Amino acid sequence: MTQSTRFNGPARLLHWSMAALILAMLFIGVAMVASLADYGTLVALHRPLGLLILILAVLRLANRWRRPPPPLPADLPPWQRRAAHASHIALYGLMLAMPLVGWAMLSAGRIPVAVAGPLVLPPILPQSPMLYAWLRELHTVLAYGLFGLVLAHLGAALLHGLIRRDGVFASMAPWRVRRPAGNL
Amino acid sequence: MTLLHRLTGAPPGMTPRALILRVCAIGALLAGTAGAFAAAGGWLSPTALTPARVVDRFEQVNGPHPGFRRNHAKGLCVAGEFAGNGAGAALSKAGVFAAGRVTPVEGRFALAGGQPYAADAAATVRSLALRFRLPDREEWRTGMNALPVFPVRTPEAFYEQLLAGKLDPATGKPDPERMKAFFAVHPESAKAAGLIKARPITAGFADSTFRSLNAFRFVAADGRATPVRWALVPERPAVPETAAQTARTDKNYLFDDLAAQLRQAPLRWRLVVTVGGAGDATADATLPWPADRESLDVGTLTLTGATPEEAGNCRDVNFDPLVLPDGIAPSDDPLLSARSAAYARSFTRRAGEATRPSAVTATAGQGDTP
Numbered sequence A: 001m002t003q004s005t006r007f008n009g010p011a012r013l014l015h016w017s018m019a020a021l022i023l024a025m026l027f028i029g030v031a032m033v034a035s036l037a038d039y040g041t042l043v044a045l046h047r048p049l050g051l052l053i054l055i056l057a058v059l060r061l062a063n064r065w066r067r068p069p070p071p072l073p074a075d076l077p078p079w080q081r082r083a084a085h086a087s088h089i090a091l092y093g094l095m096l097a098m099p100l101v102g103w104a105m106l107s108a109g110r111i112p113v114a115v116a117g118p119l120v121l122p123p124i125l126p127q128s129p130m131l132y133a134w135l136r137e138l139h140t141v142l143a144y145g146l147f148g149l150v151l152a153h154l155g156a157a158l159l160h161g162l163i164r165r166d167g168v169f170a171s172m173a174p175w176r177v178r179r180p181a182g183n184l
Numbered sequence B: 001m002t003l004l005h006r007l008t009g010a011p012p013g014m015t016p017r018a019l020i021l022r023v024c025a026i027g028a029l030l031a032g033t034a035g036a037f038a039a040a041g042g043w044l045s046p047t048a049l050t051p052a053r054v055v056d057r058f059e060q061v062n063g064p065h066p067g068f069r070r071n072h073a074k075g076l077c078v079a080g081e082f083a084g085n086g087a088g089a090a091l092s093k094a095g096v097f098a099a100g101r102v103t104p105v106e107g108r109f110a111l112a113g114g115q116p117y118a119a120d121a122a123a124t125v126r127s128l129a130l131r132f133r134l135p136d137r138e139e140w141r142t143g144m145n146a147l148p149v150f151p152v153r154t155p156e157a158f159y160e161q162l163l164a165g166k167l168d169p170a171t172g173k174p175d176p177e178r179m180k181a182f183f184a185v186h187p188e189s190a191k192a193a194g195l196i197k198a199r200p201i202t203a204g205f206a207d208s209t210f211r212s213l214n215a216f217r218f219v220a221a222d223g224r225a226t227p228v229r230w231a232l233v234p235e236r237p238a239v240p241e242t243a244a245q246t247a248r249t250d251k252n253y254l255f256d257d258l259a260a261q262l263r264q265a266p267l268r269w270r271l272v273v274t275v276g277g278a279g280d281a282t283a284d285a286t287l288p289w290p291a292d293r294e295s296l297d298v299g300t301l302t303l304t305g306a307t308p309e310e311a312g313n314c315r316d317v318n319f320d321p322l323v324l325p326d327g328i329a330p331s332d333d334p335l336l337s338a339r340s341a342a343y344a345r346s347f348t349r350r351a352g353e354a355t356r357p358s359a360v361t362a363t364a365g366q367g368d369t370p
Helices: A009-032 A039-066 A078-108 A129-164 A168-172 B003-008 B016-040 B051-062 B155-164 B176-185 B187-197 B253-264 B334-351
Strands: A113-116 A119-121 B074-084 B102-111 B126-133 B139-145 B216-219 B225-234 B267-275 B295-307 B328-330
Touching: A009 A039, A009 A078, A009 A129, A009 A168, A009 B016, A039 A078, A039 A113, A039 B334, A078 A113, A078 A129, A129 A168, A129 B003, A129 B016, A129 B334, B003 B016, B051 B155, B051 B334, B074 B253, B102 B253, B102 B295, B139 B225, B155 B176, B155 B334, B176 B187, B253 B267, B253 B295
Parallel strands: none
Antiparallel strands: A113 A119, B074 B102, B074 B295, B102 B126, B126 B139, B216 B225, B216 B328, B225 B267, B267 B295
8 A cells, every 4th residue: 555544644633633723612602601710811812712713724724735634444334434524524614613603703792802912813703793603603602513523533433442342433533553453 | 342432432341340341431531521511501519600690680770671682771972082182091001091182982871770771860870881983993982871880799799789779669769668778788888988979060061070980990001900990070060960951841951951062062081091090999899099099180082962762873882991092990999890790681682682773863952842
């Protein structure tokens, strides 16, 4: 087989740094909307992290387009192949959509998208309270969807790595796995 | 080869015991992550006070008023500008304080409470919220009250006070027993209530002094942070509210007077920044700072016109006290984060609701019509 069995270095670096960022972001988001004491601090973290994730997601898609990922194992049942494909489209979609919906929602609510220091992003939508309320709700629904997908992704990755041991986990593992064998 | 082997795709060499162990480990990790998420989201602590519960309580105490702010529901939009005189630039790098800098401002005068159609009354707390629009999309939003100190120290006390202070429909006043019980638990609020009760009540919005009450930090260009509170001090001398005024039948007399005064001439306030000394409370808005603290006049707010609340103006602005330019930062006052959180929740709810016209309409300023 001439095709690499691993994601390239940038893909792995982006995957694991974004995994940490996205998981942190989901926890920050769900905590801040329920918190009075930490709301201010968490919102101030949420916005720059969201922008960072948006930038990294664009870089990651560009890298993926340049260096396509290794193929899935040939013996993977078709329904799992389809599920893997669909969940990855959804994951990439949400990585882009979550920050964009957040940005658009603040724009519609005429809330400055303050990132850090004096940096405030320009609005990307005209002011509309109704649109703000709708996008605010969408942001929540998509966030729960993303958390569910992240859980499914984590479960599937561990199934590949611990049980099937078919090289799928090893292809994204940050370390080199000698044989596609137990690696956690 | 077991059914579990077939379901999971495990290699036949893996013993059933090893397979079950691994399936359980994966399940435990997923359940733990989901559980941690639920804990972070507050689902495991249903009694904790949340922004949603604070806004729920406003709705419970005031009844439903869709489309309106849950607090400071009755208001009037104003516009004008702020001219910095340079004195604030030593304490804060925010451009709004630069000498000669003129910053466009929009604002909202309002009366505290969640009743958008309540009649104006002398004792109702008056507020002024401002939105300074700095260059490069930076903004400074601040909500101020015509009070000497804030009535509570923590969001929890605020939540309790809302219910304790609910007006009894029979007497039109809060139940004194409930207020007594609240003050017994919150002696800091009892003290603050004394100061608030003793405050001079002026003739109207135009001669009221509006205070930030919460402390903030001004951050200078060299990084030095200074604890501050600020106040807008009216240019026109304060005149006490008279009995004749309160006896007027005009339900909007405070707003109508303001609109009439603005039609005659601009109204001005000096922005006075008080510098906190060592040991002055920054995390307790019920405590006044000593009167001898250094005060800096940093510029003049000039308001030139009023318009009733309508789509696109101050009605649709969330005067979140944590929308701050670089150079102004929050203090450790727990009310700041709580206000920001509760305002956001109130804003989100009303933004999605159909609106009704404000009680303070375009006919404002007709004066003392019987």
